Amino acid sequence: MTPSPEKTPSVKLAWAVSWSAFWTGFPLKLIVALLLLAAGINPWEGGGLIALLLVSIPIDIWALGLTARTVFLERLGLDIDAPVGFTLWWQGAVLGGLVLGISYYAVSGAVDVGKKVAAGIIGLIKKVFPHFPIAEQITVELLLWTIPVTILALVLLLIWLKLFGWCIKRLIASSGTTSSASYFERVRQWDSARVPDDVGLMITSFGAAMVLVTIAFWMVLPVTTPHPHQDYQMPEVSKPAKPMKPEDALKKTENSLAKAEAILASLEDAKSKESKKPERKGK
Amino acid sequence: MNALFQQVYDFVEERIGLKTLEAKLMKEPIKGGSRWAYVFGSVLLFIFIMQAITGMLLMFYYIPSADHAYASTQFIIHEVDYGWYILSYHFWGSSAMVVMVFAHMSQVFLWGAYKKPREMVWLVGLALFGLVMAFGFTGYLLPWDQRAYWATTVGVEIMDKTPVIGDFLARFLKGGPTPGQMTLSRFFVIHVMILPGALMGLAGLHLFLFRSAGPAGPFRGTPDELKAKTDFFFPRQVWKDIMAMGVVFLIISTLALIEPVQLLEQATPDPGDYHPEPEWYFLFLFQLLRWKVFSGEFGQFLGAIAIPGLFMLLLVALPFIDRNPERNIFKRPIALLCWAVVMIGITVLTVSAILNREFLD
Ligand code: HEM
Numbered sequence: 001m002t003p004s005p006e007k008t009p010s011v012k013l014a015w016a017v018s019w020s021a022f023w024t025g026f027p028l029k030l031i032v033a034l035l036l037l038a039a040g041i042n043p044w045e046g047g048g049l050i051a052l053l054l055v056s057i058p059i060d061i062w063a064l065g066l067t068a069r070t071v072f073l074e075r076l077g078l079d080i081d082a083p084v085g086f087t088l089w090w091q092g093a094v095l096g097g098l099v100l101g102i103s104y105y106a107v108s109g110a111v112d113v114g115k116k117v118a119a120g121i122i123g124l125i126k127k128v129f130p131h132f133p134i135a136e137q138i139t140v141e142l143l144l145w146t147i148p149v150t151i152l153a154l155v156l157l158l159i160w161l162k163l164f165g166w167c168i169k170r171l172i173a174s175s176g177t178t179s180s181a182s183y184f185e186r187v188r189q190w191d192s193a194r195v196p197d198d199v200g201l202m203i204t205s206f207g208a209a210m211v212l213v214t215i216a217f218w219m220v221l222p223v224t225t226p227h228p229h230q231d232y233q234m235p236e237v238s239k240p241a242k243p244m245k246p247e248d249a250l251k252k253t254e255n256s257l258a259k260a261e262a263i264l265a266s267l268e269d270a271k272s273k274e275s276k277k278p279e280r281k282g283k
Numbered sequence: 284m285n286a287l288f289q290q291v292y293d294f295v296e297e298r299i300g301l302k303t304l305e306a307k308l309m310k311e312p313i314k315g316g317s318r319w320a321y322v323f324g325s326v327l328l329f330i331f332i333m334q335a336i337t338g339m340l341l342m343f344y345y346i347p348s349a350d351h352a353y354a355s356t357q358f359i360i361h362e363v364d365y366g367w368y369i370l371s372y373h374f375w376g377s378s379a380m381v382v383m384v385f386a387h388m389s390q391v392f393l394w395g396a397y398k399k400p401r402e403m404v405w406l407v408g409l410a411l412f413g414l415v416m417a418f419g420f421t422g423y424l425l426p427w428d429q430r431a432y433w434a435t436t437v438g439v440e441i442m443d444k445t446p447v448i449g450d451f452l453a454r455f456l457k458g459g460p461t462p463g464q465m466t467l468s469r470f471f472v473i474h475v476m477i478l479p480g481a482l483m484g485l486a487g488l489h490l491f492l493f494r495s496a497g498p499a500g501p502f503r504g505t506p507d508e509l510k511a512k513t514d515f516f517f518p519r520q521v522w523k524d525i526m527a528m529g530v531v532f533l534i535i536s537t538l539a540l541i542e543p544v545q546l547l548e549q550a551t552p553d554p555g556d557y558h559p560e561p562e563w564y565f566l567f568l569f570q571l572l573r574w575k576v577f578s579g580e581f582g583q584f585l586g587a588i589a590i591p592g593l594f595m596l597l598l599v600a601l602p603f604i605d606r607n608p609e610r611n612i613f614k615r616p617i618a619l620l621c622w623a624v625v626m627i628g629i630t631v632l633t634v635s636a637i638l639n640r641e642f643l644d
Contacts, residue, residue, distance in 0.1 A: 026530065027526065027529055027530050027533065030530065030533040030534070030537065031533060033537060034533055034536055034537050034540070037537060037540040037541065038540060131575055133573065133574065133575075133635070134643060135570070135635035135636070135638045135639045135643055136570075136631065136632075136635045138635070138638055139631045139634045139635045139638060140631060142634070143627075143631065218365075221365065221368060222367075223364050223365060224360075224361055224362060224364075224366075224367060225360050225361060225367035225543055226367075226543065227543055227545055228360075228361055229357060229360070229361070229545060229546060231548075232357050232360075232361050
């Protein structure tokens with residue numbers, strides 16, 4: 001019934017683990033990205049990106065641990081006695097860095113070759129259909145050179161999966177023990193890895209977390225549009241009286257008193273000067 | 284707390300038979316177990332409910348008159364608390380609905396779920412597809428800016444070319460010689476009354492027919508294998524559906540924040556330097572009509588009416604033409620090829636239209 005770990009292709013194993021781990025972590029990361037966006041921070045660049053990547057680390061470790069244990073139990077009938085999430089996360093990350101580095105050079109090379117081939121094919125098409133519209137031409141050309149690039153990207157992904165699959169197999173070989181439970185008991189076991197015994201507690205805490213996230217979202221979300229229309233004029237509304245601040249009010253009074261005193265002094269000064277002047281005519 | 288809950292439950296149970304209802308709704312067997320591929324229909328229902336909620340909130344402020352539609356939409360964007368977000372969610376929700384309809388149709392097509400005994404589910408589904416597109420077309424006019432006005436003008440002109448009913452349809456929708464108050468009123472009523480009512484009714488029928496026929500299930504595996512893996516709708520499929528809805532909600536919200544709705548100038552019967560253009564999911568058709576072969580009176584009829592109409596007819600006839608009970612898509616090469624050609628065709632035309640708009644016009 002249960003296939004042995006050695007016989008399972010490592011690519012298949014790595015795919016099963018990483019694909020479901022990706023989707024397990026994705027919603028949580030999306031929530032973080034949404035909160036950042038609502039707060040006016042761009043999560044795709046600068047500080048926002050760094051924050052998002054940092055938050056992603058624990059999420060990925062947790063997601064990898066959960067999905068890897070599930071795959072081991074369900075498909076291979078194995079229990080693992082090791083920090084699965086952490087081990088697989090750093091190994092996957094190192095391999096990912098390696099493959100990304102290679103792909104940087106490989107893909108740009110493939111793009112160049114692909115572009116040349118595509119231009120050739122378009123030339124042929126234009127001989128047959130001289131009125132081929134220009135936009136469609138560009139699109140077909142784009143499509144033509146993205147095909148080899150996509151194939152190359154897939155090959156690189158396969159290489160990563162193969163390597164990652166080896167890591168997984170090594171982990172299984174070193175710390176896996178065959179579970180004696182039947183398929184249905186194992187299903188129940190991995191169900192309970194997700195759903196704890198106290199379902200009420202889980203639903204309450206899950207609900208509370210959702211409420212908190214929702215409140216946080218509405219608190220940071222701008223009340224009016226962050227992109228106002230350049231022609232739109234806010235209608236004049238009589239502004240409500242500003243709230244009174246005692247300190248400011250005191251300072252203001254002091255200021256105006258001081259001003260008044262200064263004016264008074266200057267007036268008196270002027271008067272005394274005037275009185276010294278000879279009397280005006282007509283008085 | 285639990286005792287109180289139990290009492291309330293028992294009270295309702297005694298009167299309406301909650302247990303049978305629960306058994307009917309939740310204990311539906313799913314052959315071969317739950318799958319992510321089955322979430323699209325439920326996600327469509329979810330998006331529709333969210334469109335209804337955000338739409339009702341917008342109606343608190345929106346005024347469907349040629350004099351006030353534009354100003355009231357600007358008011359929603361600039362002054363109503365969170366109005367810009369609700370409007371932008373509604374806007375992106377409509378695109379999500381179209382994307383999901385394509386995904387759902389592709390799934391049921393590739394899984395061969397339109398075949399006997401699910402022909403009626405498929406037919407009602409096609410009617411729902413028409414409704415979703417009509418929602419997009421009528422909603423587009425409501426902000427009453429240049430984009431809205433001119434897309435509608437062009438759209439109605441295209442409809443006018445339909446034989447027999449075209450003239451009536453165009454006059455009925457416009458309500459006058461040029462788009463104006465009558466057009467706006469009619470589009471508004473269709474958008475907020477007729478289409479939602481029709482969609483609710485037909486979606487109910489769709490689900491009834493779906494439940495009567497039972498889910499098609501995986502296209503591979505022997506009956507024994509499928510039976511061994513069969514699971515109820517609750518909890519695993521329900522969980523998958525809820526997760527998919529959550530992700531869709533987050534994606535729509537993210538799009539609303541990245542690219543909130545911004546209006547153009549208020550509608551005028553003079554396009555100025557504005558190039559009329561429909562919503563992106565009609566762009567492929569729009570691009571097709573620019574081809575030389577489709578120029579001229581007859582060409583336009585061919586591209587705008589005859590070809591799309593024949594394609595829809597083909598989809599209607601599909602379960603009756605394709606009577607081979609084989610459901611495995613890898614053993615239906617013609618079906619797979621047709622699907623790929625349609626998808627690539629739509630993608631190429633849409634990208635071309637965008638290239639035209641951004642760089643060439
Ligand atoms: C507003 C639009 C629609 C809604 C709300 C909707 C909803 C649903 C739901 C909830 C299901 C149940 C299971 C599943 O999701 O696979 C379903 C199944 C189905 N739908 Fe739709 N649907 C819509 C549009 C369509 C369209 C456009 C088509 C095709 C033309 C279609 C064809 C089908 C078929 C054939 C099934 C049976 C699938 C199976 O047995 O596996 N539906 N729909």
